Amino acid sequence: MARPGGRVDPRIKSGDGMTADGFAVHNRDFCFRGNDRVAIGRGVPTSAKSAPVSAALADLVRRGALSADPLQAKAATVLDGVAAGITNGNGRLFGRRKPVRGAYLVGAVGRGKTMLMDRFFAAAPVTAKRRVHFDEFMDELHQAITAFRKGPRGKAENADPIAAVTRPIVEATRLICLDEFQVTDITNAMLLGRLFEKLFAGGVTLVATSNTLPDDLYRDGLNRPLFLPFIEELKTQVEVVRLDGPTDYRRLKLEGEEVYRFGTGPEVRHGMDRLWLKLCGGVQGKPDTVHSLGRDIVVPEAAMGAARFGFAALCDTPLGARDYLRIAHAYDALMIDGVPAFTRGNASAAKRFILLVDTLYDRGLRLAASFAVPLDELGQESRLAGELQRTVSRLVEMQSTAYLEAAHKPL
Ligand SMILES: Nc1ncnc2c1ncn2[C@@H]1O[C@H](COP(=O)(O)OP(=O)(O)O)[C@@H](O)[C@H]1O
Numbered sequence: 001m002a003r004p005g006g007r008v009d010p011r012i013k014s015g016d017g018m019t020a021d022g023f024a025v026h027n028r029d030f031c032f033r034g035n036d037r038v039a040i041g042r043g044v045p046t047s048a049k050s051a052p053v054s055a056a057l058a059d060l061v062r063r064g065a066l067s068a069d070p071l072q073a074k075a076a077t078v079l080d081g082v083a084a085g086i087t088n089g090n091g092r093l094f095g096r097r098k099p100v101r102g103a104y105l106v107g108a109v110g111r112g113k114t115m116l117m118d119r120f121f122a123a124a125p126v127t128a129k130r131r132v133h134f135d136e137f138m139d140e141l142h143q144a145i146t147a148f149r150k151g152p153r154g155k156a157e158n159a160d161p162i163a164a165v166t167r168p169i170v171e172a173t174r175l176i177c178l179d180e181f182q183v184t185d186i187t188n189a190m191l192l193g194r195l196f197e198k199l200f201a202g203g204v205t206l207v208a209t210s211n212t213l214p215d216d217l218y219r220d221g222l223n224r225p226l227f228l229p230f231i232e233e234l235k236t237q238v239e240v241v242r243l244d245g246p247t248d249y250r251r252l253k254l255e256g257e258e259v260y261r262f263g264t265g266p267e268v269r270h271g272m273d274r275l276w277l278k279l280c281g282g283v284q285g286k287p288d289t290v291h292s293l294g295r296d297i298v299v300p301e302a303a304m305g306a307a308r309f310g311f312a313a314l315c316d317t318p319l320g321a322r323d324y325l326r327i328a329h330a331y332d333a334l335m336i337d338g339v340p341a342f343t344r345g346n347a348s349a350a351k352r353f354i355l356l357v358d359t360l361y362d363r364g365l366r367l368a369a370s371f372a373v374p375l376d377e378l379g380q381e382s383r384l385a386g387e388l389q390r391t392v393s394r395l396v397e398m399q400s401t402a403y404l405e406a407a408h409k410p411l
């Protein structure tokens with residue numbers, strides 16, 4: 001239990017189980033080496049290499065970015081296993097990839113499902129991987145199926161659109177991470193069985209997050225018996241991991257915080273920087289990109305599920321409703337610096353801002369923002385004053401505890 005240099009790390013106890021800060025301990029001694037935990041006694045090492053998700057989680061806990069959570073630590077070990085399966089089990093077996101197990105992280109909102117999936121995605125030892133919101137994935141498939149049907153091959157009598165659109169996915173992807181898996185409409189319900197049968201047979205690993213247990217998916221849906229084989233297939237292929245702890249971290253994060261700042265002085269910027277640190281748990285933000293309709297939206301700074309934009313980069317640039325939805329799907333908190341007073345001169349930015357707030361509101365995203373003027377003066381000079389009044393009332397609601405407690409609402 002010595003750290004390099006002989007210092008004893010007080011957080012580490014030996015014996016199976018969890019230390020106070022969430023490290024999984026496997027009944028052996030180990031030390032720290034950089035961010036890796038490396039076994040120095042008998043047994044299998046728990047290092048960034050052999051247990052990448054547990055190691056990443058433990059590192060964030062150690063740095064104070066996350067609270068220790070035993071259920072999350074347990075889920076991380078399952079995800080370590082999935083990562084190992086990708087490394088070890090993907091050799092092509094007689095020309096086909098061997099199926100590997102995935103995971104289905106399920107629980108109420110704010111339990112860290114997306115956070116864990118993102119840690120897993122970053123750590124997964126494969127480049128042919130994709131992380132996408134479930135709705136976007138299904139939209140893409142429907143579009144591809146429609147395009148296939150219109151094309152020459154789609155007119156053939158034996159045309160199989162699902163096989164045709166699944167083939168390129170299997171060829172190009174070893175891992176798919178789907179956020180917010182849910183089945184509410186019959187088109188998706190009827191498509192999923194055949195789709196995943198092919199993806200799993202092709203050896204694609206699935207990691208998904210959801211608020212709904214597999215057995216409850218598409219509950220009370222039309223023709224549900226036809227959907228049941230998909231549930232069975234899903235349960236055989238992936239491990240269902242429940243994240244049902246008592247803590248809603250999402251609600252905790254901005255609780256008691258002033259999420260809006262007013263004015264333009266350095267103290268406003270300072271306050272926003274402090275809020276941002278809190279949103280990211282101190283993790284350094286990095287530029288990111290959100291893919292939308294074949295183009296990339298540049299996100300100046302993002303970390304731990306939060307994104308930070310200057311007002312102009314979001315609303316003074318040709319982005320539309322779909323782009324805002326993509327952004328809302330990619331993050332669970334947004335920070336906007338420098339929302340101006342709306343006047344005659346910036347009506348298109350005002351229109352976009354109205355659209356943006358509607359999208360964030362509908363998705364239940366948390367918002368932190370700085371405004372040049374108090375909210376009731378925001379739209380006074382604008383010809384969109386009426387519409388902006390509704391936006392302001394939404395902004396007011398978005399600071400409330402009730403809003404912060406509400407689940408993400410599907411659109
Ligand atoms: N153990 C934790 N300690 C502190 N914050 C956490 C922890 N787990 C998750 N969070 C934060 O709580 C928020 C909600 O987590 P998220 O993964 O989006 O939840 P879910 O997908 O289950 O709704 C995110 O900002 C995330 O970074």
Ligand SMILES: [Mg+2]
Binds near residue numbers: 113180
């Ligand atoms: Mg989530």
